[in-house]
Amino acid sequence: MAERGAEPEVHPVRRRALRAVRHLFSPLLPDDYLELINPLWTTKELRGRVEKIEWQGSQAVTVSIMPGFNWPGHKPGQYIRLGVLINGRFHWRAYSLTSDPEPEDGLISLSPKVVESGTVSPYLVHRITPGTIVRLGEIEGVFTLPDPLPEKMLFISAGSGITPIISMLRSLDHRQEVNDVVIVHSAHKADEVMFGDVLKDLDDRYPGFRLHLRITEHDSLFTVDQLDDVCPDWREREAFCSGPGEMTDSFLDHFEENGLSDHIHYERFQPVIGGQGKGGAGGKVHLTHSKVTAECDGDTPILEVGEEAGVKMPYGCRIGVCHTCVGTLLSGQIRDLRSGEVGGSKGDTIRTCVNTAEGDIAIGL
């Protein structure tokens, strides 16, 4: 099944009115007709209209979106799945929300950076125009500001890893809570710094805000060894780390070695597929509904194994965030391609896009 947006918060009176007349429209819903007048009016899923697009450094844009119904709000640092139509097809990707969680203009925003070989980010950065209707999925993510707020904070980011942090900083600003914040942000070139002006502005306005910008074209990469120099009191701080996997890993290890693993917050935003999991056993994948059995090498997601065997497998994001691809595990063990963890017991719903077979398995798909 194709992926759908999140269910919007609709006024109960409206919901009830639509329910009352729905029999007159079966097998469609009144929504299917309302949508003809305005695509944002459907209550089947949350949609939004793109209002503006602003450059954010030389390689990224900020896309501001007005949601069709009440925006449920997000926690600073969370991400959302966005569905966009490119050449007739819907594509879904997850992006950090970069807007203030309580925006005054009601707009939410996300800030994709272009990956030239990709499909969605070049579209968002170069081609999308105001007025475009997009689908908005669930808000997810555990990389958020703690409550109550820690006294002292340290943010470490690189590249587009700044995006969840910007939402956190905006929220702190909104609440007038920028008391003692250190941020170390690295970008490759000076003109690629995302949200440079926002960071500058915070730096100007708050004496407790310290910004260390590193341009890796000239400066060396920011590593754990430099932590003591840049931020001597890092042990007293609550740290938030967002950037490429290797960077996050090295800081995680460092904090752990110092017995401070509770003090660092992070999110593996883009799962690494096929990366860590190398060397699994593999096995036969039996898809019970389709009555197909295929060989799996232990490195390929079950989703792809099924597709190669000619089965129409359900999927959405293909990176483990949307849960469209789930099937019930009927027997055998699976290995998570992101963590390498082996597990699974009968009756589990598993995501076929990020799991592979560890020995023979059967799935109700």
Next chain:
Amino acid sequence: MNKNMQKKSPFAHLTEEQILELEKEFDRIHEEVYNDLGERDRRYIKSVISAQRQLAVAGRVLLLASLSRTSWIAGTACLGTAKILENMEIGHNVMHGQWDWMNDPDIHSSTWDWDTASTAHAWKHSHNYIHHTYTNILGVDKDLGYEIMRIDPKQTWHPRYLLQPLYNLALMALFEWGVAVHDMDIDAIRRREKPLSDVWEDLKGISGKARAQIIKDYVGWPLVSALAVGAAQTASQGRMVKPRSEPIRQLLPGSAKRRTLSRLIGAADAVLPVAKRAFVSTLAANATANLIRNVWTHAIIFCGHFPDQTYTFTQEETENESRGEWYLRQLVGAANIEGTPLFHVMSGNLGYQVEHHLYPDMPSTRYAEIAPKVKEICERYELPYNTGRFGHQWGTVHRTIFRLAFPGGKPRSKPGPYKRTEDEKPPARLSEASRYRARMPASSA
């Protein structure tokens, strides 16, 4: 290939290598189209869906005034057309998965339901799977005669077939119900091969669909019409529509003729009979729209496989069939109907039944585009390409139904290999065919 098949089949002259070549050529057409799908195709299906919904709205609105003759006719026509579009170009094709590539949950085979009596689930099994896999194999493809008719001389005669012209007439009017019951696979139930729990599930599904149609077409909208007319009549103080004399007042005992009550009754007298008439005429309009849709779909569907030109197969003939042979069976087991673009939209592009059977999952709009390529293959490999005008196809179908009601009957003579005819517009077609040929590796044919 089976020896038996080689003798009488229209592809007996093909060598195994040629069949393999053919398989590749057919695969390539599919691949070319799939690589090219995009915005243009999406725009097409979206506009058909939106046109269908607007027609449905127009029909329902016009029928609010179903007491006016003109409005009744226009409303019924709109609604009937909307229902035809909904079943044919939208429902049938969406549920084939033709639009799944868009990854749009609103237009997807896994979520779509249609305005007809069979459930999406049952239909996808009996049609997409059984009929499209085992096309025209006697005893396996249940669409051959729909288990109640003898439409191939190879089917053994039974006295019950004497009545098949009558069944056919009934089926025409009640086609959607016929399809729904057919989906249940009565044969399997009779042979006790189907678990009762499944039968129960089917019945629940069909009655759910029946309930939905009754509530919508035979209760809901007639009621809305009645209310609308009643309200207009009240607002205009009874001047909107001249009531025929059905004075409720007369039914009351004399004592009830006090002032307020009397006025109330006066009002009811003016409103109720008119509202009742509106209810009945809207109900009749909706029933007519359903009937129009049924007769039309019956005609198109029957022309797909039962005209004289099509071939049927026995189970032995199709044992161990290769993919290329599967394509060939689809090619000669189906028949096209010629017509205008509007005709093709209204028939769900099933006028391109041949192309549809070769590529059931391909977006229907592409059938017209690939037809020249399919014909070109037929010409080159000396294969039949079955097609004819609507009246002709329909005529031969019904001639068969009448003739085979009686014992005996011979297979009608089949068309020879496809040859381009004079009146087929050479410029567009020729260039298309030659462009296509230029892309193909030199063939041994």
